[in-house]
Amino acid sequence: MLPQTDSTEPLQGVMPDESVAQSGLPPVSLDAFEGPLDMLLHLIREQKMEIFDIPIATLTEQYLEILEAQQPLNLEYAGDYLVMASTLTQIKSRMLLPRPQLDADGEEIDPRAELVAQLLAYEQYRAAAAELEEKPRLGRDVFARCYFPESDEVERPLPEPDLDALLSAFRRVLKRVGGEVRHQVFMETMSVRERMSFVLERLKGGSLLLEELFDTPGRETIVTTFLAILELWRNQAISVVQESCYSSISILPKEAAV
């Protein structure tokens, strides 16, 4: 009923089932998970726990143990994990209540029900995401031509000029490069030269994606970096390669060029 839960999980450093079950969990990096639900599902499925009867005490203990192993814990990023920790603790304590809460029909309310529903729903989307990733994607696995030639016999009308379309195209470019494409921005300045050395320095470690060189925020820095790359490229100090439509550009140190 709930197939292929763990097949897509590349988890580094996770121990075999036995050792997970008995406390003393190995250090597991939160980086391996897409959030607390992902981590809980991993623990549940890995240990073949019954999803509709989760041993909540064990699970909570394991969860907290993993969290505690993350030192230092970056509160800003760990927020979602901490919230789940408190949820688990609450469920655990509600399980211990001598008199269970009843719903409108007088049925016992399982304090775990909401969490289980959430886990199952998430598990579905996680599987759907994995399936989407598997689908042959245009531009990655399959390709259609960007330029479509017909027979020479065809008189293809020339595309109509359209100023609005032209301007919105330019807006797109502006938005991508951060609002400035005019000459003055491209004037040679001291900082372009600084940026050139910065780029060359970074490239000593091998090729980089263009975006990686733009990792300092600020329009000016980005434009200057960009200029520096242009200049280096022009001087043939670097190589610039790009792939098909809408994809990344790689900057290569010259000697690594193909």
Next chain:
Amino acid sequence: MNPDTNKLSATLEALIIASDEPLSLARLRDLSDASSADIRAALAELEAHYQGRGITLQEVAGGWQFRSAPEYAAQVQQLWQTRPPRLSRSMLETLAIIAYRQPVTRAEIEMLRGLKVSSSIIGGLQERSWIKVLGRKEVPGRPHLYGTGRQFLIDFGLSSLSDLPEIAQLMDQEELESADQEDQLLLHADEAQDETDEYPGDADAAGEAGLGPVNTNFD
């Protein structure tokens, strides 16, 4: 194969290879002067003809397009020297939720993922034209409602949204309904947060206040 079908298939081939986007059945009918039934038959025949070749005829976004076959991805990728960037799991899960649950707000996505959804993820999906804002939800904060765009179908090779892999089968209907109900209940609690959630930079505030999606379960 009779000569007429043959002729029609060839016409369709010519039209489809020349077009700059997938051609719908309606458009093929206008252009070829054939009946829908004949066109469907010819397309099916073409589809079969291109089985196992380097080119496939594919139905995407309600139209037909020739594409290179996935088996030759490795060779074809060499045309561009670099590989397309991988999609992060965050992006894929967010996209999957939007595809299946549209129209959906960011808070609802966060609810389902049990995790904050950063603006760069939404921005990245919008930039690729895979998702778009369909409108606003009429609840306090009037958060954006997201859905998938046509480019999503084109890029993922889906003929329509109903072509999405079925996921409901992973759960009993009953479970699904109960999960849905839970979501509905929780969504109300969450909605008030949409406004702040829409903007980058507020993630911290929400985190500090302990207002992550998950703990609203127990309010």
Next chain:
Amino acid sequence: MNPDTNKLSATLEALIIASDEPLSLARLRDLSDASSADIRAALAELEAHYQGRGITLQEVAGGWQFRSAPEYAAQVQQLWQTRPPRLSRSMLETLAIIAYRQPVTRAEIEMLRGLKVSSSIIGGLQERSWIKVLGRKEVPGRPHLYGTGRQFLIDFGLSSLSDLPEIAQLMDQEELESADQEDQLLLHADEAQDETDEYPGDADAAGEAGLGPVNTNFD
């Protein structure tokens, strides 16, 4: 037909349909890792295979390309008459950059677009007389410098280039200031950081190393 030739033909089909420009024999050899003789044989076989169909494999400009067959010119022409080709996104962006940045080299356009500018795009714009070569830039390689021609002003209803809206007008203040703007700028840089953003851990280290998405991808 032996299976190897079959496989090679399919590879060539995939390469040729995926390429923007005609692929030369040398390029096909590099991409397919087959010998010239085998490629020639496979191409001949493909050419024969596409005889009488709606698609032809044609040798143009020293390379191989699929085109619609001349027999169906009438229908294909209709395709373009009923809906004239729109200027493609690539053409529009290229033209806009040339208009605003002239004189500009192809390499500079490519950097601004973040995408390759194929010869067919430049050729298409030249064919329309919207752009022309103004000269050569005195740098290694002496690349062409492009600018707009008089026909550009006429067709787009501009009396002079100064009629083009100022950049400030194009982007309203709100947009420039909006947080979205930052997202757009840093979009790709952000993507790589998403993983670290969402999790505790060593964001700095990932940033410094300039590594791509950290291990949360589906592999």
